[in-house]
Amino acid sequence: MTPRPVRVLTALLIATAAATVVVEVLNFWYAPDHGVSFAVRTAWALARTLGWLVLISQVRRARATAKPLGLILGMTTLFAVGRLIVPSAGRPPLPGLIGFGVLTLLCLTVVVLLYRHPTVDAHLTHQPRRPVLTRDGLSFREAPPGDPWVLTARLASFSFSPLMLVPALIAAGTLRHHLEWTLAVIFWILAGIAVSYVALMSAFFVGRGSHRARMTLTWVTLLVLAFHLPLCLILLGLDGLIRDGSPLVVAAGLTLYALRRSAHPPARATTSPASA
Template sequence: MRTAAETEVRRPSAVRALTALLATTAAATVVVELLNWVYAPEQGFALAVRTGWALLRSLGFLLLIGHVRRGRTLARPFGLILAVTTVFAVARLIVPRQGVPPLPGLLGFAVLTALCVAVVWLLYRSSALAAHLVRHRPRLVIDARGISWRETPPRRPEANAWLLTARVAAFTYSPLMLVPALVATGEVRGDRLAALPAVLFWFGAGIAASYAVLLCTAFLLRGRRWAARGLVVVTLLVLAVDLPLCWWLLGLDGLVRDGAPLVTAAALTFYALRRAARANPAP
């Protein structure tokens, strides 16, 4: 008699390979961040905040493992955004304000970048993964059989993959604004106390951006074309607020370290919206 474990459907080899790769990437993220911290010439508040934010990405890779194992459609855009922003988050910590980066940090960054590239390549180039990542998240269902929590297709038409990518990319706006705002709190002291209202405004704008993105993307996935234009406007406003504040409160170094990841996320959002519009042209 066969046991339940023996009759369980074996996942494709590509899924097992990606799961192992994601676990390795999560561990590599932690190791590289610790190396950066040890070899950093300045271990101040700003580095601690940015390092903490980068370390949180290791949890993101673990969450992505769950999506991959369950075959969620969200895994592809989530993995793409996570890989791209991880590379930027680590890159901005390796380069010191002066001098050249330490060799251990450079080697760790090279390894982590290679792992992230491999993750994206598997997610988007593997036909086995494409056939596996087709399931939707379970939700509460009330029908004639009663109340249950099970996987069901969404009532709305299935969203274009590029729309999902734009949605995930746009959801990074808020944390990418809040991290430099938190860094700026360490700069507001002494003769710079007058900048405190600007920092508070920065925090408020970061929180407001999350709600604006949530509203736009909710209608975007329902096929409302005005939502795409709204998301473009939100993106431009986010850039108009964040980049000048980075330059004013954190200097050119902060503009590069904290502004570049946001610009990358915005560019990916624009690109995804454009690809989605081409895939679903207006009637």
């Protein structure tokens, strides 16, 4: 039977997904301008709702990836919805602020339950039994536990691509005023797509303990920041840098921190034969 805290967490995840949609509908209703940037950001925020549904499935199936996925979803959802609430001019509407406050409380509660509740932690660290073909036939063995920091680095680096593509598509809608930046925007979009493949391959070999893959992912993270942030400032202004640069800075920081922690895992206590 599923433990009660896990059932409570699942209910909170459903409420968070629903609250995300409600806040986005409120933002759309009260927004004074429905331009290209607003449409792209709204579509991206709605797409994040699917991520909460995936997280619900991960929790129910006791996957260790639920922890980093919940952390990254909570972080990026608040950024994605928060930048929709603040208009380009004037004050944000009160219903949107109230909805964002409720969404913030839900996201924080979800992250605390995922990382701090012992029952949820025990549920998510349980390793499923996988089929293994042996000489005696098909048997089931417990899967080896994965490094949580490696999982965090993987998922955080996977978010680079959408976090780059959203402002790149917004910038593409403003090219009529910046034709000289057409090639830069095209390269921005292509780089956003290419980063997903590089991050995928690097993260795969990081999970295998490859030092070279860890260094590659570190340099890719730094290069993404060096390329993405100036373009946000030049083409989208200071407002775009805050709205679209900040989420990538947080995701990159989380990736670098996770890579550092995975490179220096905590020492495990061992029992000597003499003390046994």
